[in-house]
Amino acid sequence: MGKVARMIGDGLVCVQCIDIIHFLQGITTNDCATLERRGARPQYSALLNSQGRFLYDMHLHRTREEKRVLLADVDKQSVPDLIKLLRRYKLRANVDVADVSDEHAVWVRFGADAEGVLQPDCWPPDARYSTLGQRKLLPRGDDSCLLQDDPVADPAAYQQWRFEHGIAEGAEIPAGSAVPLEYNLDGLRGISFTKGCYVGQELIARAHFRGVVRKRLMPLALAPGADAAALSPGADVHARGAVRPVGRMALVAPPRALAVLRLQPALAAAAAALGLQKEAYSGGEPAPELHIGGTGDGPIVVPRRPEWWPATWGHEDTGDAAAQAAAG
Amino acid sequence: MFLQRCRPCLLRALALAARNSLLAGVPASEVGSASAEEPVRLTDSAVERLRELLADVAKPGEKMLRLTVEAGGCSGFSYSFNLDAGARDDDLTFERDGVALVVDAVSYEFVRGASVDFVDSLIKSTFEVVENPNSASSCGCGSSFTPKS
Numbered sequence: 108m109g110k111v112a113r114m115i116g117d118g119l120v121c122v123q124c125i126d127i128i129h130f131l132q133g134i135t136t137n138d139c140a141t142l143e144r145r146g147a148r149p150q151y152s153a154l155l156n157s158q159g160r161f162l163y164d165m166h167l168h169r170t171r172e173e174k175r176v177l178l179a180d181v182d183k184q185s186v187p188d189l190i191k192l193l194r195r196y197k198l199r200a201n202v203d204v205a206d207v208s209d210e211h212a213v214w215v216r217f218g219a220d221a222e223g224v225l226q227p228d229c230w231p232p233d234a235r236y237s238t239l240g241q242r243k244l245l246p247r248g249d250d251s252c253l254l255q256d257d258p259v260a261d262p263a264a265y266q267q268w269r270f271e272h273g274i275a276e277g278a279e280i281p282a283g284s285a286v287p288l289e290y291n292l293d294g295l296r297g298i299s300f301t302k303g304c305y306v307g308q309e310l311i312a313r314a315h316f317r318g319v320v321r322k323r324l325m326p327l328a329l330a331p332g333a334d335a336a337a338l339s340p341g342a343d344v345h346a347r348g349a350v351r352p353v354g355r356m357a358l359v360a361p362p363r364a365l366a367v368l369r370l371q372p373a374l375a376a377a378a379a380a381l382g383l384q385k386e387a388y389s390g391g392e393p394a395p396e397l398h399i400g401g402t403g404d405g406p407i408v409v410p411r412r413p414e415w416w417p418a419t420w421g422h423e424d425t426g427d428a429a430a431q432a433a434a435g
Numbered sequence: 436m437f438l439q440r441c442r443p444c445l446l447r448a449l450a451l452a453a454r455n456s457l458l459a460g461v462p463a464s465e466v467g468s469a470s471a472e473e474p475v476r477l478t479d480s481a482v483e484r485l486r487e488l489l490a491d492v493a494k495p496g497e498k499m500l501r502l503t504v505e506a507g508g509c510s511g512f513s514y515s516f517n518l519d520a521g522a523r524d525d526d527l528t529f530e531r532d533g534v535a536l537v538v539d540a541v542s543y544e545f546v547r548g549a550s551v552d553f554v555d556s557l558i559k560s561t562f563e564v565v566e567n568p569n570s571a572s573s574c575g576c577g578s579s580f581t582p583k584s
Contacts, residue, residue: 305509309574
């Protein structure tokens with residue numbers, strides 16, 4: 108059964124430009140040329156700073172009538188800063204940027220069997236990952252498109268659903284410091300590696316073509332009986348017996364949490380928790396459990412590999428994994 | 436300034452000489468205007484290449500090199516060059532040895548005091564902005580930059 112929720116933190120920015128594709132192509136991470144096609148589906152994309160760090164993510168929606176206008180569906184908190192940044196990039200281009208959050212609302216439809224139950228023609232699938240559900244802009248106050256038998260869900264339920272799939276968005280991703288590949292924007296179809304230059308491209312391309320991303324955002328489960336209060340963003344996650352942390356907690360919304368973790372120990376712990384001992388940590392030993400804090404008695408957390416992750420993630424340097432572990 | 440005060444005679448004389456020689460390089464029409472302080476210069480190789488390109492144009496002075504700064508590129512803003520028919524109202528024109536570079540007023544704020552060079556190498560043959568005092572950093576290929584805030 109699908110559930111429907113209106114996003115509470117939704118902000119809409121309208122970008123209007125004579126040559127809008129050319130303008131956005133130079134500053135966003137994804138290939139805007141695909142939005143030129145009539146009836147093009149919404150696109151997930153991001154803006155980075157020149158150091159290649161994350162600033163804002165957005166879903167770009169083509170409006171049906173006007174090909175010079177795109178609507179960017181972004182976190183409400185980011186709207187003023189995003190508008191300021193777009194105006195800074197404007198220079199001589201004939202660009203008009205406006206906050207139109209009062210005119211449209213972002214709706215999502217999601218659920219365990221979303222694809223089967225929901226009418227695929229009615230709402231476009233989420234551009235990041237189709238199992239996440241469907242996402243659509245509607246005029247404020249218009250609920251005519253909602254199916255009667257879809258229960259309306261609490262937006263917090265949608266956050267839990269995203270966290271279950273290991274997906275952060277908007278202001279959950281720290282602007283100015285987050286590394287886009289560590290927040291999995293490549294796997295979420297938010298980055299084009301063939302489009303050419305955009306702001307921050309040099310560092311993203313280098314990390315991507317070097318072929319190894321060592322840390323990524325992963326969903327975590329608390330071991331049964333553990334104290335949820337001990338989970339706090341920024342807390343270090345350690346493998347039992349190791350001094351150097353495996354990573355740190357990024358987002359906590361009990362009972363779920365997300366953490367940016369080094370893949371090698373985290374995936375080994377994830378496999379060990381599922382009873383898959385084939386991914387032995389090093390030297391044939393079972394992988395150590397992960398816990399919060401460096402003292403060894405913090406609550407145990409169990410990372411999980413999301414289903415949508417490409418098979419190659421975490422195995423890029425399998426050949427010298429043992430050497431890596433020794434060096435680490 | 437501090438150094439000049441310490442050893443006034445010699446250093447001041449040297450500084451004056453240097454300033455005079457700088458001014459000598461600026462076209463007479465621009466001395467006294469805002470652009471005279473920080474012109475965008477054309478290097479020898481840029482002048483030479485521009486002459487070659489313009490040789491096909493029937494009337495001399497009909498086309499000029501236009502430098503524009505636009506959003507985009509790895510480092511935030513990128514340079515773009517094209518041959519343009521003429522200057523517009525808010526353009527600044529920088530002439531040297533009979534060829535001209537035009538920069539619009541918005542772009543000029545990003546390239547005050549920079550030089551335009553022509554590079555001919557294995558990887559590219561292109562006009563390029565070099566020694567831009569307004570650039571805090573630039574990307575590997577040099578076609579984009581981060582302005583000083």
